[in-house]
Structure formats: structure tokens, C-alpha cells
Amino acid sequence: MFPFTLEKAGSTQVAIAAAASGARYIAGGTTLVDLMRDEVERPERLIDINRLPLGDIRVEGEDLIIGALARMAEVAADENVKRLQPLIAESLIEGASPQLRNMASMGGNLLQRVRCPYFRMLDAGCNKRTPGSGCAAIEGLNAGHAILGTSDHCVATHPSDVAVALVALDATMRVQGPQGERSFPVEELFRLPGDTPDLEHTLLPGELIVEIRVPSGPHARSARYLKVRDRASYEFALVSAAAVLAIEDGVIREARIAAGGVGTRPWRLRACEAALGGRKPDRQAFEEAAQLATEGVRPLHHNAFKVVLLPRTIVRALEMAGEVA
Amino acid sequence: MKMNVIGKPLTRVDGRSKVTGKARYAADFNQPGQLYAVLVSATVGLGRLTGIESADVEGMSGVVALITHRNAPKLAYLPHKAVIDPAVGERLHVLQDDSVRFYGQPVAIIVADSIDHAERAAAAMRITYDARQPIVDHADQQVARIVPGTGTADRSRGDADAAVAEAAVKVDEVYDIARENHNPMEPHATIAAWHGDRLTLWSKSQFLMNEQAEIAAVFGLPVDNVEVICPFIGGAFGTSLRTWPHVTLAALAARHVGRPVKLVLTRKQMFFTTGHRPRSLQRVALGATPDGKITGVIHEGTGETSRYEQFTEALTAVTDYLYSCPNVRTQYRLAQLDTATPNHMRGPGEASGIFALESAVDELSYKLGVDPIELRRRNEPQIDEAENKPFSSRSLIQCYGLGAERFGWVRRTPEPRSMRDGRLLIGMGTATATYPAFHAPSSARVRLLADGTAEVEAAASDMGPGTYTSMTQVAAEFLGLQPEQVRFGLGTTDYPPTPSHGGSWTMASVGSAIRAACLEVQSQATRQAIADAGSPVFEASMEALEWVDGRLRRRGDASPGLSYQDILAKTGNPIEVDGSAQRDPETAEKYSMHSFGAVFAEVSVDPDVGTIRVRRLVGAYGIGRVVNPLLARSQCTGGMIGGIGMALMERTVLDVRDGRPVNAHMADYLMPVNLDTPKLEALFVDEVDPHVNPLGVKGLGEIALVGTAPAIANAVFHATGKRVRTLPIKIEDVLTA
Amino acid sequence: MAENSSEMHSSGPIVSRREALQATAGAVALAALPLQPAAATSSPAGVSSDIAVAMTVNGRAHTLIVDPRQSILDVLRETLDLPGTKKGCNQGACGACTILVDGKRIVSCLTLASMHDGADIQTIEGLENDGELHPLQAAFVEHEGLQCGFCTSGQIMSGLGCIAEGHVGSPEEIQFWMSGNICRCGAYPGIIAAVADVAERS
Numbered sequence A: 001m002f003p004f005t006l007e008k009a010g011s012t013q014v015a016i017a018a019a020a021s022g023a024r025y026i027a028g029g030t031t032l033v034d035l036m037r038d039e040v041e042r043p044e045r046l047i048d049i050n051r052l053p054l055g056d057i058r059v060e061g062e063d064l065i066i067g068a069l070a071r072m073a074e075v076a077a078d079e080n081v082k083r084l085q086p087l088i089a090e091s092l093i094e095g096a097s098p099q100l101r102n103m104a105s106m107g108g109n110l111l112q113r114v115r116c117p118y119f120r121m122l123d124a125g126c127n128k129r130t131p132g133s134g135c136a137a138i139e140g141l142n143a144g145h146a147i148l149g150t151s152d153h154c155v156a157t158h159p160s161d162v163a164v165a166l167v168a169l170d171a172t173m174r175v176q177g178p179q180g181e182r183s184f185p186v187e188e189l190f191r192l193p194g195d196t197p198d199l200e201h202t203l204l205p206g207e208l209i210v211e212i213r214v215p216s217g218p219h220a221r222s223a224r225y226l227k228v229r230d231r232a233s234y235e236f237a238l239v240s241a242a243a244v245l246a247i248e249d250g251v252i253r254e255a256r257i258a259a260g261g262v263g264t265r266p267w268r269l270r271a272c273e274a275a276l277g278g279r280k281p282d283r284q285a286f287e288e289a290a291q292l293a294t295e296g297v298r299p300l301h302h303n304a305f306k307v308v309l310l311p312r313t314i315v316r317a318l319e320m321a322g323e324v325a
Numbered sequence B: 001m002k003m004n005v006i007g008k009p010l011t012r013v014d015g016r017s018k019v020t021g022k023a024r025y026a027a028d029f030n031q032p033g034q035l036y037a038v039l040v041s042a043t044v045g046l047g048r049l050t051g052i053e054s055a056d057v058e059g060m061s062g063v064v065a066l067i068t069h070r071n072a073p074k075l076a077y078l079p080h081k082a083v084i085d086p087a088v089g090e091r092l093h094v095l096q097d098d099s100v101r102f103y104g105q106p107v108a109i110i111v112a113d114s115i116d117h118a119e120r121a122a123a124a125m126r127i128t129y130d131a132r133q134p135i136v137d138h139a140d141q142q143v144a145r146i147v148p149g150t151g152t153a154d155r156s157r158g159d160a161d162a163a164v165a166e167a168a169v170k171v172d173e174v175y176d177i178a179r180e181n182h183n184p185m186e187p188h189a190t191i192a193a194w195h196g197d198r199l200t201l202w203s204k205s206q207f208l209m210n211e212q213a214e215i216a217a218v219f220g221l222p223v224d225n226v227e228v229i230c231p232f233i234g235g236a237f238g239t240s241l242r243t244w245p246h247v248t249l250a251a252l253a254a255r256h257v258g259r260p261v262k263l264v265l266t267r268k269q270m271f272f273t274t275g276h277r278p279r280s281l282q283r284v285a286l287g288a289t290p291d292g293k294i295t296g297v298i299h300e301g302t303g304e305t306s307r308y309e310q311f312t313e314a315l316t317a318v319t320d321y322l323y324s325c326p327n328v329r330t331q332y333r334l335a336q337l338d339t340a341t342p343n344h345m346r347g348p349g350e351a352s353g354i355f356a357l358e359s360a361v362d363e364l365s366y367k368l369g370v371d372p373i374e375l376r377r378r379n380e381p382q383i384d385e386a387e388n389k390p391f392s393s394r395s396l397i398q399c400y401g402l403g404a405e406r407f408g409w410v411r412r413t414p415e416p417r418s419m420r421d422g423r424l425l426i427g428m429g430t431a432t433a434t435y436p437a438f439h440a441p442s443s444a445r446v447r448l449l450a451d452g453t454a455e456v457e458a459a460a461s462d463m464g465p466g467t468y469t470s471m472t473q474v475a476a477e478f479l480g481l482q483p484e485q486v487r488f489g490l491g492t493t494d495y496p497p498t499p500s501h502g503g504s505w506t507m508a509s510v511g512s513a514i515r516a517a518c519l520e521v522q523s524q525a526t527r528q529a530i531a532d533a534g535s536p537v538f539e540a541s542m543e544a545l546e547w548v549d550g551r552l553r554r555r556g557d558a559s560p561g562l563s564y565q566d567i568l569a570k571t572g573n574p575i576e577v578d579g580s581a582q583r584d585p586e587t588a589e590k591y592s593m594h595s596f597g598a599v600f601a602e603v604s605v606d607p608d609v610g611t612i613r614v615r616r617l618v619g620a621y622g623i624g625r626v627v628n629p630l631l632a633r634s635q636c637t638g639g640m641i642g643g644i645g646m647a648l649m650e651r652t653v654l655d656v657r658d659g660r661p662v663n664a665h666m667a668d669y670l671m672p673v674n675l676d677t678p679k680l681e682a683l684f685v686d687e688v689d690p691h692v693n694p695l696g697v698k699g700l701g702e703i704a705l706v707g708t709a710p711a712i713a714n715a716v717f718h719a720t721g722k723r724v725r726t727l728p729i730k731i732e733d734v735l736t737a
Numbered sequence C: 001m002a003e004n005s006s007e008m009h010s011s012g013p014i015v016s017r018r019e020a021l022q023a024t025a026g027a028v029a030l031a032a033l034p035l036q037p038a039a040a041t042s043s044p045a046g047v048s049s050d051i052a053v054a055m056t057v058n059g060r061a062h063t064l065i066v067d068p069r070q071s072i073l074d075v076l077r078e079t080l081d082l083p084g085t086k087k088g089c090n091q092g093a094c095g096a097c098t099i100l101v102d103g104k105r106i107v108s109c110l111t112l113a114s115m116h117d118g119a120d121i122q123t124i125e126g127l128e129n130d131g132e133l134h135p136l137q138a139a140f141v142e143h144e145g146l147q148c149g150f151c152t153s154g155q156i157m158s159g160l161g162c163i164a165e166g167h168v169g170s171p172e173e174i175q176f177w178m179s180g181n182i183c184r185c186g187a188y189p190g191i192i193a194a195v196a197d198v199a200e201r202s
């Protein structure tokens, strides 16, 4: 680990000022400390934000507000979350482990870095870690990599589970920075790798995630998250899908679908959603819609199975959502 | 023989120290003044070191020493090989020259005052290489397949090729098992401390005597100058059988800096130089008559090894004796690759070999339309047909009977894809497990104290099976004491030598030695009593006396008799005996000795997304005498869980471009977690084997893993109708079923 | 070396220099890293400056000077000589290092000591009460919740967290909520039974 100095932020202003002058936020540290130990991350200054009052989970009107420092475990266990947005709770407990969920913050979760093994290996080419050094995964082992949103420079998936749920639910986030405050859809936080895979998100220098807002909707309760993986727990998704259905009079009024494990960012599938509008929630409709998910896929040497698995995962997630609808 | 303590479900005598965190594993023995060492691993797969930028690193905060081949002392590396070292080839010499033979080879060692300082310096090392293209892909057709230098392991009886060719029903398939790493929870660790030319190692080892001898040979020291201490092992599964280069490096570093040094491998480094289950490629061809008599068996397998040593394992051995068949041909070859030397991993060659054989037999059962258990019944041999010897005991058919009943095999409908639970496809499969009942010469010391309690010592190990507990039971049994009156110690080379803790032979070997020592202690006590004029048995003949529950009396006498205290009170001196035992060579010649078992698996497969989950496993084993049913069950269910890993999760994936293990990470090398645990049942058939050893034990550490993977694979076929001949079986393998 | 050969046979834990130092310093001990100045040194950017943290470990207060990089795991094992907490991966991926910080189970390998000034830490070494095993410790022995014992400290600490969180309604629920602790020996059936047993009794 590179040496660093540690400062503790007593207020948001202090934190932002420190970050604006080059310090790196640290919350739960489950991404950052891990990568610092491998020297993939080498911050010289850390600003500990854990004492900032950003851990609340509350309801405003019908919207759910989740503070950036709320821990994954707290959010998953929160009564309001379970009542208003069970999809969020479900996607959270399918991620990581109970211990990690006690540590990891929601803000940190969205900004967690890729699990591409070459990213962690300083002796492998990786454009994301070391711009211009090439991408070892494209010609290497890439069973876990993305089939959507890839570029010739990077093919790593975004690993977060809850981000998939948040993107499906049209959540927005509020950030504060040296230039003030702004809000935008969570989906817009994530960049495609393009030819600058080192730039992963759209936060401006020094910007601090303050909270996440999840709007309510008629569909919120008929929502399910399905995570497909080789072992039953404590593994990142091979493919995952968040499916949300608003069904009225036996007909789908609105559907929301997002997928994980397949895209270089949490992948919203609007074409699939559109195909479901007005249809009966049956397997045939689900299958037809799910086929649209693989438009534009670019499978690699070892991950072509995801092209098959993605639509199947979506179908199952839709069926599960239909069952609770 | 009636047993009082053996056979009882005693809870672990070391349980308390483990649940309180007081059990000390190698890395827990912090020494005063200790420094920390971190290895630097090669980042090319083959080649030479050309440059080392060390100036910066040596000046870094906390760094005490940087050792590379340039400044490392030339080590003696005297010839030394133990049974677990490959017979052909020479061990890796570390930091002795500039060559890199495989990715991850240690090329430098940093010693610093803290872990963080050492790790930082190790990461800052800039090493340049003249790299060449390593060849690490076993399936690469250009890789030569050689006959092991130890001589051929090929065997043949009858004409298997003709028999298979002419058979009415045939199976002829290729099976591919991934390279695996042991990945015990405890990383390899060594703390080394020198006192002049004497070296103490607190080091993770399954074979203390060999670690002592190996390090003595490497450093050119008298064996007695090296002491190895390892009271607890945090799991090993074979990875700590050999003494790997890091032990040498820890000792070398400690000598270099003149202080105790602690070296713990990182989880990533656990994939480099500490052995692995070699990837195996196997062809099995079976021929049978329409009514299910196997007429021909061909089993050809290759394992992989390094370029500097030839690691061999018994990949095709089980095929020689498992079925009755006049025409059997087995062949074993090695592919030499630019990789570190593999080594034994739980159930080594047998586990890999039996996956191929038992998958093929299952395939045959479907072709024949014969129930898999019935097929095995029809081909059950009366004797070991390869050796032409009787089995010392073989309860395979009883195992199938017991297991099938507990498992509910009758509920299985034979047709693939015919069973469902809601949307899920259900499959049931079975397979045979077998493993040799090994035995190696061992010794042990028993000291009977004047207070009537006993101390028992052997340089054995306990990596989890419960050696502490089961040996306590053996000693208590043969001394006629309560387990609480026996203190058993292991884990130091100061104790009498034992063989390695592996190969499922610890109880057979060490247990027999303890038994021998206990019996000798008892007879010395008898002689003392007889010689004691004040004793009621003064001048009695040995034959006229008997020991009952730890008391000596005249045969048929109803009096309470003499306790050990009574006898030892006279002199007040303890009786100390070093005992030893080995298998009677004549008996060994006469019998074929193996454990057998039948494993049953029920899996569910999600027809949409391909998720495979094991729902139930039942294993029925014939392993001779069960010393402690509680421990035996744990060991078996643990082995079955390991088998789930082998079947569905475990593989070390190499990047063929430079030979690096890409998933050298605890989160990327999948092993079962708690939620993967199915309903598990381990059963033991009553089996008395009077030949294997005086204890009648056949060992169960390995067999517990051996049959599980094929049983699961066979269940996956039954569920899906898709035969997967590669391990591990992944979601993508059944997705298109 | 007899005293080091086996915990079971030792007359007591090995006394290291550091422990001796703490013992003389009383309840509040100053445990310096070996070879490091005990005082915080300020240094230019890019160089860690050691910082002081106060933490309570198993009810005992410590003031420590730590390198900001040090994990709580390393502080416990190397500085405080409390090696009951194990390092299985140092990557957050095995659970062997699980401890309770302010009552919550966390992995100590990814937790910087420098960020936990004032923390209340419980480790496996603190569970015994006057030589009496904690019921969960006793249950692990009774139900064979261990084999090699290396994952056991983490399992037990995690089990305490699991019980406190109330995720013990059924064996399946326990399995789900205990899946952050890998046991390579496969002692899972006993672990489930031990946690269920104690949960039922408490």
C-alpha cells in the first residue's frame, strides 16, 4: 500500500474542500482499501467521510431518500425500504457478504470499481488502470466480462447489484461539490468506457454523493431482482436482472428492466420494456421482449454464453415480478 | 475386540483451544524482535531476470533487507527426497540464479519492520526480464506426453482394445478436469529464528519430519539443528505435504538479517508455488455385453507436471481393480509444462481418475438401460483382478445398499429429464468412491506418570480431521484409561517421527504406533508389579494376569486389582516407551487393501438460467473401524462439500500468454459457501478388516472427496440429459441442455 | 521452545516484548510498532504519518500509534499479539478476520485502524467469561462446527452478529446469513447447528 495521510471530515464543506484539493473520499473502504493494498489505487490523501450526517434513510412524500453513507445492510433492513422499494433490499442482500454489507456505503457501492482480474494485476495491460497500456482481457480470459457497451479499450462489467435496481427504478442522486449542488439520474453516473475507460463516472472533481432518491411508482412492489451465479452466495453476478412490472387489469402498463453482469455499466433495457407495454404478462410476451436485450451485443471469446443467459435471466426475473404483482 | 473408548463420539479435545482463539497456527507465533518478509514473485512465465532496481527499495521506510539471487548466499541444496517429493527431477532452487521457470516464481524477498513497509517495498521493486513464451496449456497438442521417468504405470490384462472394439455396447469419451488449488483457509506461513547454527521454524507443515530434513539439506545443516513446530494447521488438503521454497526463503531471510522473520504468503501467492491438482485429460472406453457385463476397459490419462520435476499420481490406478473384467488396459502419461510442480490434493489421482471412470460407467448404464447400481453389482469382482489377490475387505455392494436406501434411490425415475420439483429439473446420480488403505512406519512415545495419567507424543499433525482427539482415544483405549487421563501432543520434531499427514494413513500409521507403545507400557507395568514383593501379584506369571479397564489382576479374579498408581508408587518413576509399528509385509503381500464407498447426489438445475445446486448428498463408506463417529462424519461431510467444489466450482484458470493464474483471488476461485451446503449424510457400514493393521482402520480423509464429483455429474446428466465431461460443471455447460 | 510447541501444552501464552510493555503500562497501554518511534511524526505528502488511535479491545482500553495503512486485523495480530483473529485472504473475500466493531460484524482486513479511533472491538479472545466458554463457543465444540479451526474465530464472531441481527429463523436463513464465512474444511453442517442451537436458547 502506498503511504497516505488521513484526514477526518467533520462537515461536508470540509470534506469537499479537501477533495477539491486532491484528497480522496473514503467511506466503508471495502473497495478502496482492497485496491490500495494491491496498489491499484494510490491516493496520497484520504478524507474519511464516515462522520458526516449522510446516513439517513427517510421518506419524503412518496419518495425514498437514502443517504450516501447508509450502509448496504442498513438499507436492506430498513422498514421503509422494504415497504416502498423491496427491489432495493433484494438486490442489496444478494450482494457481497453480511460483514461487507455492514461496512459498505451506498455511495461507495455505486463507485465501486470493476472486478476484472487484470485490473488488479499491476503486471497486466489495463487501460482502465493505466491508460494506454492495452487491455489484457480482450485477448485473455474474459468469461466474466461484458457483452454490451464494450469498446476496444475496455470490456469490464460494472459489478454493483444495487445500481442495477436503482437504474431500473429511475433513481436520481444528489451530489455536492466545489461548484455547488446538482441532481441527476443514477444512470447518468456511469460512463461507457469508449476510449477513456479510466473515466468511469460523471462526478466532477471533489463532488460528494449526498443521497439517492428513489421515486415511488405503482410498480414498486411488483419488482424482483434475480442474480445468476455459480455459487449460491458471496459471488458477483454472471448475469442479473431487475424486473419491475406495473400490471393493470391483467395487462402490463409499464415495465422496467435493467441488467447486471453484462454491461460496462448497469444496463437499462428500454427496448424490452417498450415491447412489454400493453401485453399480457405471460411467458411468451416475456420471451419476445427479452430477445431484444441482446441487440448490439459484442461477445468475447469466453463470454458468449451470456448472450444466451441474458434473455433467460430477464424472462425469469419478469416471471418472478409477475408472481408478486 | 471390545472397545471402550475407540468408537465413542468424543468431542474434540482441542475444541476449546480452537473456539477461544488460543490454538496457535504458524503465523501466530510472534517472536520478540521479529521482522516481516514479503516475497516478490516473477511476472513472466519463462525467461531470465535481467535487471533489478534495488537502490530505491533498500532506502525505503522500514526496509531492512532486500535479497535476490545477486546477494543471496549459495545454499547447499544437498540431495534429499521424501516419499511426497517427486522421485524424478530436482526441487526448485530459490534465489540461486537468474532463471524464471514459471509465472509467480519467487525472485526476491524483502524484509522490513512491518507488514505494510515490506509490502510497499515489494510492490516498488522494478525487475526486468528477458521473457520467453511459456507453454502452459495441457490440451496443446504440441506438448509431448512422456512416460514418467519413474517407469511406466501402464498395466494391461487381456486385450482391452479388441474387447472394446468388438463389444455390443460401447462408451468411448474424453474427460477434462481443471487445475485446482488447495486453498486452505490458512495461508502458508513460516516464522524462522536462528540461534547460532540452530534453526527453529514455526511453519505450516503436514510433514514435520520432512520439513526438518529438507531444510537441513537445503542449508547443509545436521538434521538435529532444525526444529519444526506446528501444533495446528488451518487446513491443507495436501498443499503442506512438501516443503516449498518459501520455507527456505524465510530461513534464509532470518539468517541474513540476524532476527526472527515472519513470512506469510498472500492469497495470490498461494496459487504460485505451493502445488496444485494438475489438470488431467482422460479417455475412458468401455465395452459391454447387452446384459451389462463389462468386457473391456481402456483408461488413458495424462497429468501435467513442471519441467524440473515429474509429479505423478495414481490417475488410472482405480480402474485396475474396481470392476471385474478380463480385458483392462490403463496408461498414464505426463505433459511437461512451464508451470510449478503440482502436488497431491485431497484424494489426488484417484479423485480425478474416478470421475472419468464413473462418468463412463454411468453413460454405459444409460446405453444399456440398466440401473447404475445394478450395473455395478453385475460387475463386482470377487478379488482384485489386477493383483490377483483377495481384498482385505470390500463392502462396496453393502455401501450401495445402505446408501440407496437412505437416499431413496427407488424414487428415481430412470429417464433423464424425467424428474421435476416445480420448475426445477431434478437429477439423481451415484458413483463409487475408493481409495487405498495405506500404512507407513511410524513411531510414538507414551509416558505413564506416577499419578496414573499418560502423556503421548508423536511428530504428527492435525489439519482438521481430529488427530488430537482420535489419538487420545487410541491411547486411552490401550492403556485402559479415560480420555481425560491422556494428554496427546503433536506438532514438533522433538517428538518421535511419523509419516506425513496425508494419504489417509495417519490413524493407521500413528495410531498403530501408539497402540504398540501403550501395550509395551502396560507390559512393563505388569513386569514391575510382578517384581514388587509387596504387590499382590508378586511373582505371578505374565500369562496368569490380565488388564481390565486399566487395572491389573489375576485372570478370573474379581478383586479390583492394581491401578497404574499402585504399581508406580513403588518407584515413583514414570514408564516411558517409544513404540513403533509398520504393516506386516507378509499380510501386505497377501491382500489388496482399499476403502470403498457409494455416493449419491441429488441436484436441481434451473431450466431457464442453468443454475445447478446440490440438494442432497449421501455417502456410505466401508472404511474398517470408525475410531470416532463424530469426527468421521465431519470429515466425510466436509469431503463431500469439497467434492461439490470440485464438481461445480473449482478451477484455476491460466492465461496461456504468460502462464499467470488469472483468478488467483479468494473471490474468483470459487469454493462452496454455507448456502451451498446441501443436506448431507455420511454412513458407515459395519466392516471388520483384520488385515490392514491392528486397529482395523482404513482411513477416510480422501475417500470422502473421491466419489462426490462423479455422483454430482451423473445427477446433472439425469436432470438435464446433457452429459458434461469437464469439471467444474458451470452454468454455461447446461444452459443449452 | 517447549512453551511454544503447542497451545495445549503451554504453561501460558508466549510473552512477547510488546505484551510485557503493555502489562507494565497498565490498562492504557502504549504499544509501539517494532522499530518505530512511538511519537507521531509529520511528514511530507506521500509519506504516512503515524497517528494515535484509542480503541477498546475486549473491554481493555488501548492507545496505539498506528501507521494509517494498518488494518485492524494487523493491529490485533501483530501489535496487540491477539492472533485469534485470522488472516485468510486479506481481500474481504473469506470472513476469517471477522470481528465485532461497535457490535457489528465486519471484516477486519479491509478496516483501517486509523479510521476507527474510539472503536469498541470484540474479538474471539474476549468471549470467555471467567474461564466459561460463551454458549456459542461451547456449541461450536458440541456440534462439530469446526475442523481445522482456522475459520472458526471468524465463524463464531459472525455467528454472534447473525444472532444479534435476528437472521436465525430457520437453518436456511442461517445459511444465507453465514455465507460470508468460508470454511474450506466444510464444517458448515455443524456451524449451522451451533448457531441455530444458541439462537434458540437465547
Ligand SMILES: Cc1cc2nc3c(=O)[nH]c(=O)nc-3n(C[C@H](O)[C@H](O)[C@H](O)COP(=O)(O)OP(=O)(O)OC[C@H]3O[C@@H](n4cnc5c(N)ncnc54)[C@H](O)[C@@H]3O)c2cc1C
Pocket (backbone or CB within 6 Å): A024, A025, A026, A027, A028, A029, A030, A031, A032, A033, A034, A068, A069, A094, A095, A096, A097, A100, A103, A104, A105, A106, A107, A108, A109, A110, A111, A112, A159, A160, A161, A162, A207, A208, A209, A210, A234, A235, A236, A237, B667, C091, C092, C093
Ligand atoms: C469480496 C467482495 C465481494 C463483493 N461482492 C459484491 C456483490 O456481490 N455485489 C455488489 O454490489 N458489491 C459487491 N462488493 C463491493 C462492495 O459492495 C463495495 O466495495 C462497497 O459497496 C463499496 O462501498 P464503500 O463504502 O466500502 O466504498 P469505499 O471503498 O469507501 O469507496 C469506494 C469509492 O467510492 C468513493 N466514494 C465513497 N463514498 C463516496 C461519496 N459519498 N461520494 C463520492 N465518492 C465516494 C471513494 O472515493 C472510492 O473511490 C464486494 C466487495 C468485496 C470486497
Ligand code: SF4
Pocket (backbone or CB within 6 Å): A114, A116, A117, A118, A119, A125, A126, A127, A128, A129, A134, A135, A136, A137, A138, A153, A154, A155, A156, A197
Ligand atoms: S477489461 Fe477494462 S479493466 Fe479489464 S483489463 Fe481491459 S481495460 Fe482493464
Ligand code: FES
Pocket (backbone or CB within 6 Å): C086, C087, C088, C089, C090, C091, C092, C093, C094, C095, C096, C097, C098, C107, C108, C109, C110
Ligand atoms: S482475511 Fe478478511 S475477509 Fe479474508
Ligand code: FES
Pocket (backbone or CB within 6 Å): B185, B234, B235, B464, C145, C146, C147, C148, C149, C150, C151, C152, C182, C183, C184, C185, C186, C187
Ligand atoms: S474449520 Fe477449517 S476452514 Fe473451517
